[in-house]
Amino acid sequence: MASPTGSDRLLRGAVRHTAGTTAALLLCSVAGAACSLAVPALAGGTLDLLLRHQPGAGTWLLWTAVLLAAEVLLESGSVLLTQLANARATAWIRLRALSGLLGTAPHRAAPHPGGDVATRLCVNATDSGTAPAALATSVSAVLVPIGALVALALIHPWTAAVFVAGLPLLLLLLRTFAVQSSDSVGRYQRAQGAIAARLAEALGGARTIAAADTARHEEERVLVPLPEMARHGTRMWHVHGRAVARSGVLLPLLTTAVVAVAGVGLAAGEVSMGGLLAASRYAALAAGIGGIAAPLGTLIRARSAARRTAELADLAPMSHGSAVLPPDAPGDLQLRGVRVTRGGVPLIRDVTLSIGGGSTVAVVGRSGAGKSTLAAAAGRLTDPDAGSVLLDGVDLAELSRSELRGATAYAFARPVFDGGATPTIGTALAAGTGPARSPATPTSVRDAATAACADTFVRLLPLGYDTPVDDAPLSGGEAQRLGLARAFIGRGRLMILDDATSSLDTATERQVEAALATPSRACTRLIVAHRVSTAARADQVVWMEAGRVRRSGPHSLLWEEPEYRAVFTAEAQPAEAPSRSTGPGGPPESVSSGAPPSAVPGTGAGE
Numbered sequence: 001m002a003s004p005t006g007s008d009r010l011l012r013g014a015v016r017h018t019a020g021t022t023a024a025l026l027l028c029s030v031a032g033a034a035c036s037l038a039v040p041a042l043a044g045g046t047l048d049l050l051l052r053h054q055p056g057a058g059t060w061l062l063w064t065a066v067l068l069a070a071e072v073l074l075e076s077g078s079v080l081l082t083q084l085a086n087a088r089a090t091a092w093i094r095l096r097a098l099s100g101l102l103g104t105a106p107h108r109a110a111p112h113p114g115g116d117v118a119t120r121l122c123v124n125a126t127d128s129g130t131a132p133a134a135l136a137t138s139v140s141a142v143l144v145p146i147g148a149l150v151a152l153a154l155i156h157p158w159t160a161a162v163f164v165a166g167l168p169l170l171l172l173l174l175r176t177f178a179v180q181s182s183d184s185v186g187r188y189q190r191a192q193g194a195i196a197a198r199l200a201e202a203l204g205g206a207r208t209i210a211a212a213d214t215a216r217h218e219e220e221r222v223l224v225p226l227p228e229m230a231r232h233g234t235r236m237w238h239v240h241g242r243a244v245a246r247s248g249v250l251l252p253l254l255t256t257a258v259v260a261v262a263g264v265g266l267a268a269g270e271v272s273m274g275g276l277l278a279a280s281r282y283a284a285l286a287a288g289i290g291g292i293a294a295p296l297g298t299l300i301r302a303r304s305a306a307r308r309t310a311e312l313a314d315l316a317p318m319s320h321g322s323a324v325l326p327p328d329a330p331g332d333l334q335l336r337g338v339r340v341t342r343g344g345v346p347l348i349r350d351v352t353l354s355i356g357g358g359s360t361v362a363v364v365g366r367s368g369a370g371k372s373t374l375a376a377a378a379g380r381l382t383d384p385d386a387g388s389v390l391l392d393g394v395d396l397a398e399l400s401r402s403e404l405r406g407a408t409a410y411a412f413a414r415p416v417f418d419g420g421a422t423p424t425i426g427t428a429l430a431a432g433t434g435p436a437r438s439p440a441t442p443t444s445v446r447d448a449a450t451a452a453c454a455d456t457f458v459r460l461l462p463l464g465y466d467t468p469v470d471d472a473p474l475s476g477g478e479a480q481r482l483g484l485a486r487a488f489i490g491r492g493r494l495m496i497l498d499d500a501t502s503s504l505d506t507a508t509e510r511q512v513e514a515a516l517a518t519p520s521r522a523c524t525r526l527i528v529a530h531r532v533s534t535a536a537r538a539d540q541v542v543w544m545e546a547g548r549v550r551r552s553g554p555h556s557l558l559w560e561e562p563e564y565r566a567v568f569t570a571e572a573q574p575a576e577a578p579s580r581s582t583g584p585g586g587p588p589e590s591v592s593s594g595a596p597p598s599a600v601p602g603t604g605a606g607e
């Protein structure tokens with residue numbers, strides 16, 4: 001959980017960001033408070049002048065009317081400025097949280113599921129954004145009762161004394177309200193986030209749920225936190241209701257007591273008729289101290305919500321240096337003693353590799369061997385806990401962000417497409433140029449799509465490259481081809497394909513690999529692959545096992561090892577030869593007979 005300091009820092013930032021609007025709101029509400037305080041005195045004075053038949057009552061009456069009108073105008077202004085401050089603060093907080101989420105390493109963002117993030121960015125950020133305005137309005141919410149109390153003391157000290165006698169009870173009521181609602185609000189928001197997270201998971205797995213016919217179970221699973229949410233929601237209403245009921249009894253009692261004392265003062269000739277009128281109004285205004293519960297409740301809710309929003313805003317950003325890569329260097333990649341640990345578990349250990357510029361390296365291994373983790377470290381999607389990764393002799397951590405992203409290109413098994421507010425296929429592909437390069441032209445987008453075997457199906461879409469991504473239903477293989485096109489367009493010196501061709505048919509994969517091999521696309525290529533054909537065509541193969549490099553070298557050499565062959569055959573043909581396998585890690589009998597590497601690509605034992 002984020003420390004309270006994190007949430008306070010976020011709220012202080014929001015107050016600074018909305019300083020102009022909040023200051024205007026403060027002025028407006030303080031001026032409104034001054035009007036509220038002046039009106040009873042003026043009304044009382046007018047009454048006294050009228051009763052004593054003294055001149056000037058008309059002027060006093062006019063001033064009373066002017067102040068009443070000003071009070072109404074200032075109140076309207078306060079409402080407008082409150083909405084403005086809320087909107088600005090919410091937008092700022094939301095942007096901070098979003099920057100935190102997108103600026104951190106993907107593995108740090110991963111523990112926050114989509115639904116939970118949506119609740120934090122939408123509901124919690126909105127609640128947090130009410131803090132600056134609530135702070136400003138709470139000043140007037142305190143000023144008016146204090147001013148009214150002073151006015152009571154001036155009219156007759158006993159009226160103020162009676163009111164002060166009842167204050168401890170009122171303050172106790174406010175304190176109980178603050179403590180109880182703070183606890184309930186926090187728990188309510190957490191349960192709300194948990195439901196949203198489960199719902200997003202369920203939507204992500206809609207096909208699996210439909211296929212397994214488990215919608216009912218899933219509904220139950222999504223709603224597991226509902227009773228807790230309902231319990232705390234009910235508790236919040238009870239706390240609120242009790243506070244309103246108690247203040248509903250206490251405040252009229254206090255007001256009545258003040259008016260009674262002022263009445264005694266009137267009988268004794270110590271208070272005028274106008275003074276009695278003013279005292280009754282001031283008693284009501286002083287009783288408004290209970291009204292502080294509203295901004296107080298808003299602040300409590302805002303602070304609790306800010307804790308959840310700050311957890312995103314405070315995610316450690318990936319730091320970048322300012323180094324640039326040597327120009328015209330070939331793209332040599334070196335991993336030196338790289339270790340990546342998550343939750344105390346080492347995912348890859350002591351990985352040392354030297355990959356020559358312009359070569360193609362296939363990373364193979366059984367599922368869970370650490371291939372994707374290695375690929376993430378190689379292009380700095382994650383930082384190693386030990387060791388370093390160097391591109392053309394420069395540590396990736398020392399490169400500026402734009403230099404790093406301009407030099408490396410990724411394609412994934414399940415790519416996600418963005419590129420502007422409403423991304424089209426064309427803008428999504430053009431986004432692959434990276435920040436350090438000149439923008440892609442329609443021709444370069446099309447060239448890249450052609451190389452990735454995507455051009456033909458894109459042109460069949462209703463609006464071709466202008467088709468909005470959301471309106472283009474893509475198969476797994478089509479999405480992968482677009483992902484590859486986006487990576488191709490970057491022309492970086494290092495290209496990392498993490499299982500990026502797994503949904504392509506063999507012929508298409510061959511065409512893509514041929515396009516990759518053309519001199520115009522020359523770069524260093526690190527390809528995470530499960531297919532033996534990919535390994536066979538690579539210059540070098542890195543064979544991962546349990547987070548370590550088991551061996552590396554040309555595929556033809558590694559192929560002599562039965563356990564290496566089993567990596568492909570055991571996984572690629574589970575349905576065809578399960579009974580012949582000698583078990584996990586052991587070669588199936590068919591392989592130990594030794595299919596020659598030259599016969600493998602495309603049609604051999606692995607496929």
Ligand SMILES: Nc1ncnc2c1ncn2[C@@H]1O[C@H](COP(=O)(O)OP(=O)(O)OP(=O)(O)O)[C@@H](O)[C@H]1O
Binds near residue numbers: 347372374
């Ligand atoms: N953020 C994480 N926290 C904890 N464990 C993780 C994390 N990411 C990956 N792992 C674990 O690390 C191991 C290696 O994962 P990785 O994705 O690198 O394997 P892989 O070889 O690419 O597997 P596959 O071929 O199935 O994609 C797996 O056991 C995985 O469960």
